[in-house]
Amino acid sequence: MELRRHNVEVNDADPFANDWLARKGFANQLTNIIENNKQGEVVIGLSGQWGEGKTTFVKMWQKHMEKKEISSIYFDAFEYDYLEDVFLSLAIEIYNYAKANGLTVKEDYLNKSKSTYHLLQAMIAKTAPINIDSTLQEKLTHDESPILDISEVIKNSLNFALDNAFEQALKQKEVFRDFKDSLSQLATQASNQDMPLVIIIDELDRCKPSFAVEVLEKIKHLFLVESVVFVLSMHHEQLEESIKKVYGQNIDAHTYLQKFIDYPTRLPTADLSNNSNRRKYFWNQVDFIGLPVRSSHSMNRSYELFLILSIRYDLSYRQLNKALQNYKYLIASLDLNSDYSYPTMFLMVFISILKVKSGTLISKIRNNSATYQDLVEGISEVRGQNDFNLEVLQNLIRISFLTRSSFRETEHGSHESDFYNNFSSLIGEDENKVLMNLVQRLESFEDY
Structure with missing residues (x-):
């Protein structure tokens, strides 16, 4: 079993063949929006929570x-986040696309991109006080007259700076216009049927705040041109x-974002x-994240229990994904020679789901203050259906509260014997540590 996350395979012939959702x-619907906006200059905001499959969807x-x-x-x-410079990152990606697809306008686009990049860097580096100071320094160094009128030098320097700023503004407008025209021409050439070029920006919410905000602003001011449609795939609450963080807590971040x-x-x-639908999605996810399938009878029964509990606790698919990932961590932490017995599998399923659904109960288990009634309340019936696996789970939870002396003094069935054999080292004379140990084991895999 591999711990790394897998990517959903996108089939070239049928992109949505693995469309489990x-x-x-x-x-x-989104394609219709593209086809109805052939002129471009449109931004689509595609919002979704973390873990809801935005990346998989946009690739399909x-x-x-x-x-x-x-x-x-x-x-x-997020892949370009480390470069800091948004314009350079996006311009390179567009050029690589033009080059890979043999677009004849790629060299003109590259030259216009270079000119724009140089201008943007000059705008960042250049400040008026430094220019005036440099002029004064030059005057002081080369002026041989015995009397130097400082006020006159400053006035002349200011006039020069203002005149130069005006000329620079005209130059900037011309350079930016040329870049936009070259991008629009590239987009027009990219399509075979008068459709816009669609640029999908993914993982925006994972970027540094400054980089994420600059992406929005650079798109708005430089890249949003005729024949181009942008799609921003994001968790919009996180982006807000x-x-x-960039503009302060008092800004109306929602209104600001909607401007783009x-x-x-x-x-x-x-x-x-x-x-x-739940069953189909569940088994697809089991396969997707690389959990062992049909490796043992106990393992298969544990998956059936997982499904029943996911219904009982009404897990969203995001919660279901997280609970399965929890289960994967716990399975991976077992000894390779483990026989995956009922007690181990069933209690791991229970803790994995409880971790995403009830922090209160997990806290009680962690502090050794949970009672049997706390843990089994409400799981005896699932939408009116009795289930043998639930009965087994309830029994395992019950005997997890037994002490070593209780086991010695009472006759037990096979489940109790299996439980004792698996967790004997954790069963004390005065307190139960079985569930506590599973919680601690799972929490050792949490993010820093």
Whole structure:
């Protein structure tokens, strides 16, 4: 079993073949927006929570557009976060696309990009006080007259700086206009059927606040041109927090963000109220994250328990993903020679789900103050259905509260014997440490 996360395979022939969340219909809606905005200069905001599959969706959608001959570029903003310079990062990605696709306008675009980059760097480095100071220094060094009128030098320097600033502003406008024209020409050439070039900006919410905000502003002022459509894939609440970190907590970050977006949309969530959909999604996720499948009877039974509990606790698919990841961590922490017995598997499932659903109960287990009634309350029935696996789980929770002396003094069935064999080192004379140990083991895998 590998610990690394896997990426969902995007099938070239059928991009949505692995569309476990049934989002192809939404992709068609977005494609319609593209086709109805052939002139470009449009920004689509695609919002979704972390872990909801935004990256997987946009990559499927990108392949879907490719089949419809709509050209697109995928830009991972987080991948370029370290470069600091937004213009350079995005301009390079667009040039690489033009080069890979043999666009004849690529050299003109490259030259215009270089001119714009040089100008942007000069604007950052240049400040008026330094210019005036440099002029004064030159006068003081080369003026041989015995009397130097400082006020006259300053006045002349200011006039020169203002005249120069005016000329520079005209130059800037011309350079930026030329860059935009070259980008628009590139986008027009990229499409075979008069469609805009779609540029997908992903992982924006994971970037440093300053970089994320600059991406928005550079798109608005330099890259949003005729024949180009931008798609911002983001967790918009997190991006709003980035805006506040840059401009202060008093800014209306939501209104600020909406200034950059023409079509705000939200990634559809899965309907897991349908148990058939939940089961299909669950098994796809088990395979996707690399959990062992059908390795033992106990393991398979534990997955069935997982499904039943996910219904009982009404887990969202994001919570279900997290609980499965918790389970994966716990499984990976077992001895390789472990036989994956019922007690181990079932209690790991229970703790994995409880960790995402009830911090209060996890805290009680951690502090050794949870009672049997606390833990089993409400899990005896699942939407009116009794389940043998739930009965086994309840029994395992019950015997986890037994002490070593209780085991010695009472006759027990196979489940109790298996439990004792698996957790004998954690069963004390006065207190139970089995569930506490599983919680501690899981929490050792948490983020720093």
